[in-house]
Amino acid sequence: MSNEFRRVMGEDFANRRITFLGAGPMSPVSVTAIIDLANRYKKPIALIPSRRQVEAASLGGGYSNNWTTEVFTKFVRSRDSGGFVKLSRDHSGPWQLNERDQLGEVHSHSQAMEEVKESLAVDLKCGFDLIHLDPSKGLLFGRSQLEVEEDIYELLDFCVKNGKQQFEFEIGADDQSYVPDLVSRAEDSLNRVLQEIKNLGLPSPLFYVLQTGTKVMELRNVGSFDSKLPVAGMLPSSVQLPEMLKMCRRYGVFLKEHNADYLSTTALKWHRRFGIHAANVAPEFGVAETKALLQVAQENQMKSFIDEFSNIVLAGQKWKKWLVVNGSCTEDEKIQIAGHYHFSEERVLELRNKLRQDLMKKSLDLEALVSKQVEESIDRYLRWFGYAD
Amino acid sequence: MPTEIDVLILNRNLKSVTEKLVEALETLPRVSLCGVIDSGSRDAEISSHTVVRDSSDFAILHGLRPNKGYDLGIKWWLQAEKKSEWLLLLPNDSELVNFESAELLDELEKFPLVVGVVPLSQGNPYTELLDPSRIGLVWNTHEGPLLLRRSFLEERFSRQGYLLDPMNYRGYLSFLELALQVYANNRALVVTDLISFRENQTHVFNSYQLIGTEAHSENLRLLVSEGETWLASKYGVEDRWTFEMIVRLVFEEFIKVNPDIGLLPLV
Numbered sequence: 151m152s153n154e155f156r157r158v159m160g161e162d163f164a165n166r167r168i169t170f171l172g173a174g175p176m177s178p179v180s181v182t183a184i185i186d187l188a189n190r191y192k193k194p195i196a197l198i199p200s201r202r203q204v205e206a207a208s209l210g211g212g213y214s215n216n217w218t219t220e221v222f223t224k225f226v227r228s229r230d231s232g233g234f235v236k237l238s239r240d241h242s243g244p245w246q247l248n249e250r251d252q253l254g255e256v257h258s259h260s261q262a263m264e265e266v267k268e269s270l271a272v273d274l275k276c277g278f279d280l281i282h283l284d285p286s287k288g289l290l291f292g293r294s295q296l297e298v299e300e301d302i303y304e305l306l307d308f309c310v311k312n313g314k315q316q317f318e319f320e321i322g323a324d325d326q327s328y329v330p331d332l333v334s335r336a337e338d339s340l341n342r343v344l345q346e347i348k349n350l351g352l353p354s355p356l357f358y359v360l361q362t363g364t365k366v367m368e369l370r371n372v373g374s375f376d377s378k379l380p381v382a383g384m385l386p387s388s389v390q391l392p393e394m395l396k397m398c399r400r401y402g403v404f405l406k407e408h409n410a411d412y413l414s415t416t417a418l419k420w421h422r423r424f425g426i427h428a429a430n431v432a433p434e435f436g437v438a439e440t441k442a443l444l445q446v447a448q449e450n451q452m453k454s455f456i457d458e459f460s461n462i463v464l465a466g467q468k469w470k471k472w473l474v475v476n477g478s479c480t481e482d483e484k485i486q487i488a489g490h491y492h493f494s495e496e497r498v499l500e501l502r503n504k505l506r507q508d509l510m511k512k513s514l515d516l517e518a519l520v521s522k523q524v525e526e527s528i529d530r531y532l533r534w535f536g537y538a539d
Numbered sequence: 540m541p542t543e544i545d546v547l548i549l550n551r552n553l554k555s556v557t558e559k560l561v562e563a564l565e566t567l568p569r570v571s572l573c574g575v576i577d578s579g580s581r582d583a584e585i586s587s588h589t590v591v592r593d594s595s596d597f598a599i600l601h602g603l604r605p606n607k608g609y610d611l612g613i614k615w616w617l618q619a620e621k622k623s624e625w626l627l628l629l630p631n632d633s634e635l636v637n638f639e640s641a642e643l644l645d646e647l648e649k650f651p652l653v654v655g656v657v658p659l660s661q662g663n664p665y666t667e668l669l670d671p672s673r674i675g676l677v678w679n680t681h682e683g684p685l686l687l688r689r690s691f692l693e694e695r696f697s698r699q700g701y702l703l704d705p706m707n708y709r710g711y712l713s714f715l716e717l718a719l720q721v722y723a724n725n726r727a728l729v730v731t732d733l734i735s736f737r738e739n740q741t742h743v744f745n746s747y748q749l750i751g752t753e754a755h756s757e758n759l760r761l762l763v764s765e766g767e768t769w770l771a772s773k774y775g776v777e778d779r780w781t782f783e784m785i786v787r788l789v790f791e792e793f794i795k796v797n798p799d800i801g802l803l804p805l806v
Binding site for chain 2: 332333334378379380382383384385386388389390392393416420423
């Protein structure tokens with residue numbers, strides 16, 4: 151196990167009230183920006199591919215740049231000259247990539263576990279620094295909470311036996327709830343899991359994922375954390391968060407917040423003041439890239455790019471899962487929400503290439519313009535999380 | 540002699556709703572008085588149970604809202620000849636869910652430091668944290684019904700002339716400020732489900748023109764914008780998080796100073 155990562159999280163982040171950023175690898179632009187920023191600040195940032203974004207070659211790769219885990223790792227390591235980027239698998243668990251087989255039948259538990267082990271074996275071989283073990287999707291497929299916990303032990307044991315290099319673990323499910331976890335309930339679960347991990351002689355996790363009141367819908371964070379008004383049915387984050395952090399300190403784990411996208415600057419400032427140890431942000435950086443592309447195209451009257459790209463995104467319907475029920479999301483917003491899912495499609499690559507060439511004739515560098523905006527979007531988090539200190 | 544509760548309901552232009560609430564409450568055990576504070580209603584909408592009324596142009600045009608309205612009622616109550624140990628303040632859109640008043644009042648007798656009780660509505664997550672006493676210490680609760688000890692009200696009115704700041708017109712973070720004043724004075728605020736009300740939101744959504752207020756969404760916008768101005772001018776803090784942190788620290792200090800209070804902090 152990696153004592154170095156744990157030391158860095160303790161001494162360089164938690165003790166100095168700096169919040170560690172986990173950033174989604176939405177595209178080569180965002181990945182490059184993350185690598186550059188980590189090297190500029192000389193502080194680690196985690197790249198957090200989900201299994202759908204980046205996956206082992208044997209499992210077909212992911213939608214982000216069609217990256218396989220193997221190629222993605224080489225891409226990152228070759229550019230990360232200072233070694234500041236932590237490769238961190240997000241939501242590795244059964245049913246997290248494919249829920250069904252080619253005939254439409256739901257994978258059995260054993261099939262789903264075999265598939266995730268195949269994925270994990272490649273992550274470990276590629277030297278991932280952190281693995282988030284998240285079998286919670288099993289709850290949708292008939293597994294009980296205790297059975298989900300059994301899956302954590304099985305996957306952790308698999309990783310320990312197959313990992314040749316140093317790596318750390320993250321546990322805890324992110325149910326994208328609006329509601330902060332009740333500390334007493336979270337503590338029962340954490341205590342039970344840590345005790346069993348200890349009994350089995352397995353290593354303790356570095357991070358514990360807790361719901362702090364963040365939830366992403368459409369292009370905003372609709373959870374209670376960033377609400378200026380009380381939210382019915384929820385305790386205020388200010389009541390629960392300090393207790394969550396005390397609990398994490400008691401158990402020797404660091405609190406990891408998921409779904410921190412689109413938080414206000416005030417909410418980001420309060421990450422340090424509360425002492426939130428780590429936070430994950432993903433779709434916001436993909437949205438920033440889509441917005442930048444469309445803005446550049448708009449400013450230069452490249453209507454054909456806008457029209458065709460928009461049609462592809464709207465037809466793809468990847469925006470559907472992000473919509474608020476009975477909301478009023480416009481077509482423009484749907485395109486911004488889901489544009490990044492299509493960046494690696496052949497026709498979109500052609501369209502982007504043509505846009506790049508058209509802009510070159512005007513002495514404009516499309517990728518530089520887009521990268522600047524994506525980098526600013528990521529840097530907003532880093533500045534308020536304390537990376538500049 | 541067992542302690543009792545007096546009830547004051549804040550009404551603005553919803554006579555029939557208010558009368559129903561009075562009828563539901565006035566015969567309940569340990570309720571001594573049930574009256575109505577009128578917040579600038581039209582004559583036809585004034586409750587027959589009204590004990591104090593503001594018919595100023597301002598009240599008729601804008602209404603008093605809970606902070607000014609409750610203050611009007613408390614002032615009247617403190618000057619009344621006969622008053623109970625506790626005063627329950629209710630918005631008129633409250634609907635009775637549970638009223639185990641004897642159990643609550645007898646339990647509160649054991650805790651003289653408790654000066655305020657916030658009844659929990661159904662589904663409030665604090666209910667999941669309550670121990671068998673069904674009373675727990677809190678510092679951050681939503682605004683709504685409020686039960687207050689007479690001695691605390693007498694103290695606050697003699698020292699500052701109000702309970703909930705009337706300058707905070709729409710009541711932004713009012714109960715947080717109340718918690719600050721309670722714990723800063725080494726007193727305690729609790730929640731309970733021994734008495735419980737639900738807010739009937741159909742009135743604020745559908746009857747705002749009849750009531751004479753802004754539409755619900757506009758009221759929320761003004762609640763925040765005016766509330767943040769009030770917060771900055773009174774306390775010099777820019778956001779609710781800062782104010783919450785201040786109150787939490789005062790609360791934690793109270794717990795350290797009173798480790799044997801015998802009530803569970805709900806955190």
